[in-house]
Amino acid sequence: MTKETKPPLDSRIGKDSPFDFGQRYLENEKDVFNHNAWDHVEWGEEQINQAKEMIAKQYDHPVKEFDKNLYNSNPAKYWDIFYKHNRENFFKDRKWLQIEFPSLYRVTAKEYQEPTTILEIGCGAGNTFFPILNQNENKNLKIFGCDYSKVAVDLVKSNEAFPENHTKGVAYSSVWDLANPEGKLPEDLEPNSVDIVIMVFVFLALHPNQWKQAVDNLSKVLKPGGEILFRDYGRYDLAQVRFKKGRLLDDNFYIRGDGTRVYFFTEEELEQIFVTDGPFKKEKIATDRRLLVNRKKQLKMYRNWLQAVFKG
Known part of the structure; x- marks a missing residue:
């Protein structure tokens, strides 16, 4: 189905299969510039080797040791600056999450009225938090939005859609560092009380030496059988x-130009971090590969995201 004929996003929630990542397949290389994007494009050896060559050049000019210590010593500072400059309009609302992760749709549906707690880690300005809250029809929902940027949390709390006793659920937001070494839990959150943890473009900001602590802290908030x-x-x-x-x-x-950090994972690393070295079970790990095309400049751009569900 082409982009032009695809149904509206809201009408696909609860119907599309998760982890499908789109249905536009490139079957003939001659058609590559007929559309702006293609789904499920497998990388050949040539593309992988080109990527490796470009990354190898980065090792010739790494971040200087002084600057490395500066960036790693207080990463929250750079996210505070980021949200001061960008506020709530930088990221689009992530309404697609309820398609890729059907459990979000299930626990917020009208026919589901079980007490449910959702924790979004790295809530930013609320681009996931508020779409879930606004679409929710489960009167027994509690949703927590946490971020280690105080500026981000202040943006969430100042949003007119945030009253704590929301008509569509109870909302909380607080400053919390996922990798805090003390193992502290988010404010107002009881141990092992969370049904669903959402981490979208969050783990990438952690230094690899923080992964174990982050996983340990996740195990303290998630219920047995809960999902990440x-x-x-x-x-x-x-x-x-x-x-x-x-x-x-x-x-x-x-390190990005704005001082925020980013890591690029493999499926094997995720399984090692969360399952082999961690306490969780793998429900699913998949790679979302897309080929974006600039038809005017005849450029091909390969995108690669990882998506996973882990269970407590």
Whole structure:
């Protein structure tokens, strides 16, 4: 089905199959410039080698040790600056989450009135938090939005859609560091009380030496049988390949121009972090590969995201 004939997003919630990542397949290379994007494009050896060559050049000019320590010492500071400059309009509302993660649709549906607690980690300005709250029809929903940027949390709390006793559920928001070494839980959240944890483009901001602590903290908030819904950048994504000199902090770990950090994962790494070395079970890990096309310039741009569901 082409982009022009695809039904509206809201009409597909609860109907589309999760982890399908779109249905436009490139079956003939001659058609590549007929559309702006193609789904499920497998990378050939040539594309992988090109990506590796470009990344190898980044090692010639890594971030200087002084700057590396500066960026790693207080990462929340750079997210505060980011949200001061960008506020709530930088990211689009993520209404697609209820398609890719059907459990979000199920627990917020009218026919589901069980007490349910959702925790979004890295809530930012609320681009996931508010769409879920506004579409919710479960009167027994509690939703927590946490971020280690105080500016982001202030944006959520100042939003007119945020009254704590919301007509569509109870909302909370607080400053919380997922990888805090003390193992503190978010404000007002009881241990092992969360049914669903949402982490969308969040884990990427952690230094690899923080992964274990973050997973330990997740295990303290999630109920037995609860779910972690995960999405992040995959290895060799266009964003990684495009980094220039002076941006490489560590293997596959970079500093952006605004001072925020980003890591690019593989499926194997995620399984190692959350399952092999962690306490969770793998429900699903998949790669969302897309080929974006600039038809005017005849350019091909390969995107690569990882999506996963882990269970407590």
